[in-house]
Amino acid sequence: MGQNCTACLKGTPAEGKNIQDMDLSKKNIGGGLLEVIKEDQMENIETPLQSDRGDKKYRLYTGNPNMQMSHKAREIEGTFPHLDLSFEGINTYYLEDGSIYTGNFNENYEKIGKGIEVTKDGSKYVGDFKNNMRNGIGRLITAEGNSYEGEFCKGVFEGNGKLCLDKLKYEGNFVNNLQHGKGKEIWNDGSYFEGMYEKGLKNGFGKFIWNDNSWYEGEFKDNKLEGRGVYCWVSGKMYEGLWADNKMNGFGVFTWKDGRRYDGNFVNDHKHGKGQFKWPNGKIYYGSWEYGKQHGYGEIMFYDLKKGLFVTKKGIWEKGIIKEWLKK
Incomplete structure (x- = not known):
């Protein structure tokens, strides 16, 4: 019954292009x-x-x-x-x-x-x-x-x-030899970024599209995904929420193409802290997570076909595995 999300989040949000390598101030x-x-x-x-x-x-x-x-x-x-x-x-x-x-x-x-x-x-x-x-x-x-x-x-x-x-072209505004203001970078592999720069670095709102058609739209800080933004994978997975240091950090909503959804806290791309996971069949888990797995106290709600109603069960999870069901 445990849900290991590591496979679901396979690959880091910025894979396919290291944005920091594109700092023109170092060129x-x-x-x-x-x-x-x-x-x-x-x-x-x-x-x-x-x-x-x-x-x-x-x-x-x-x-x-x-x-x-x-x-x-x-x-x-x-x-x-x-x-x-x-x-x-x-x-x-x-x-x-x-x-x-x-x-x-x-x-x-x-x-x-x-x-x-x-x-x-x-x-x-x-x-x-x-x-x-x-x-x-x-x-x-x-x-x-x-x-x-x-x-x-x-x-x-x-x-x-x-x-x-x-390896790339930039068209936009410059101040003192550095990208500053609004501009657009296009790489030879077809990836591109369009948004705001400050002293040669991506800062503020922008959109980055990789050559595999995955994309991020939101806030940047010093060439990193930082602040609030949306990242969409080619597979149809999507995350909307807070970012820090190129990773999902803070509250966010992660959805899968098959209908699964997680609303809750993330730490370094992992579900960590309090969060709710919902399956396509209506089953819901709400409780504690640790590094992508259910861990600690939680409640699971599902539809009991025999009883013909929704049932809530409380329990203790350890690394994604139920260890003990608690009595009401």
């Missing part, structure tokens, strides 16, 4: 050192910018800046539509930091307006500059082949944008 999206293809340095003639100060010298660059891009960056750039920027009469310079820049400068030798920058590590940025920093709308392709298209402010992702990494 390297800014580039890294690698071997770069360089032009013949003899083509670069050292010349001052047109200014009376002349204290800052750049070399005029007459080669192809794309040759400094990494192989991966050039490969990814080929998948994007061409950006047509008109630079008639504007020179290309090899700057002191090792980058190659095509565009305008202000009186302080700072990049300004629309420009193209190929950095020393092999990354490429095309877009707006202000006070020597990426500012406005632009596209960045890193040496590793990651890309970002959208808004920049003072050199960082700020505002709405689209970030493409090796």
Whole structure:
């Protein structure tokens, strides 16, 4: 008569994808050192910018800046539509930091307006500059082949944008290079999350759908299922209630496709504490549970065919097995 729920809850709610691994704040999206293809340095003639100060010298660059891009960056750039920027009469310079820049400068030798920058590590940025920093709308392709298209402010992702990494894509809001606000992540395996972020982590309300079509909709905290939410398994099982640390913790309702239902407390995905279990035939157990099994005092109510009425029996259970029926 005991009901062992371990098999019923087979598999953890977050199986199929470790949400914590998707923390973009830990991803390297800014580039890294690698071997770069360089032009013949003899083509670069050292010349001052047109200014009376002349204290800052750049070399005029007459080669192809794309040759400094990494192989991966050039490969990814080929998948994007061409950006047509008109630079008639504007020179290309090899700057002191090792980058190659095509565009305008202000009186302080700072990049300004629309420009193209190929950095020393092999990354490429095309877009707006202000006070020597990426500012406005632009596209960045890193040496590793990651890309970002959208808004920049003072050199960082700020505002709405689209970030493409090796295993996933994110489209939504950014603050200081991190996902912040509303956004959507899509993984290569078809899984996706849509909801709220805070400082690069899933925080607040959202919906996560795994590639096997199981899903969770509810509250998140620091990339974990935490708070109130609903999880639905492909098999038809469903849990609605409280979560903590990616597990069912607190009061909730668990239903099965065949009509079974449990209303009660959970601890780390197990029925634990007080709860009621109802079978499809109308039989009900209400009482104590311990790690998924009836344990301690409980009452069971069922329909007695001989008597033609519902009967309630009280007893003591131990690890899912009735040990003693109590007299009324």
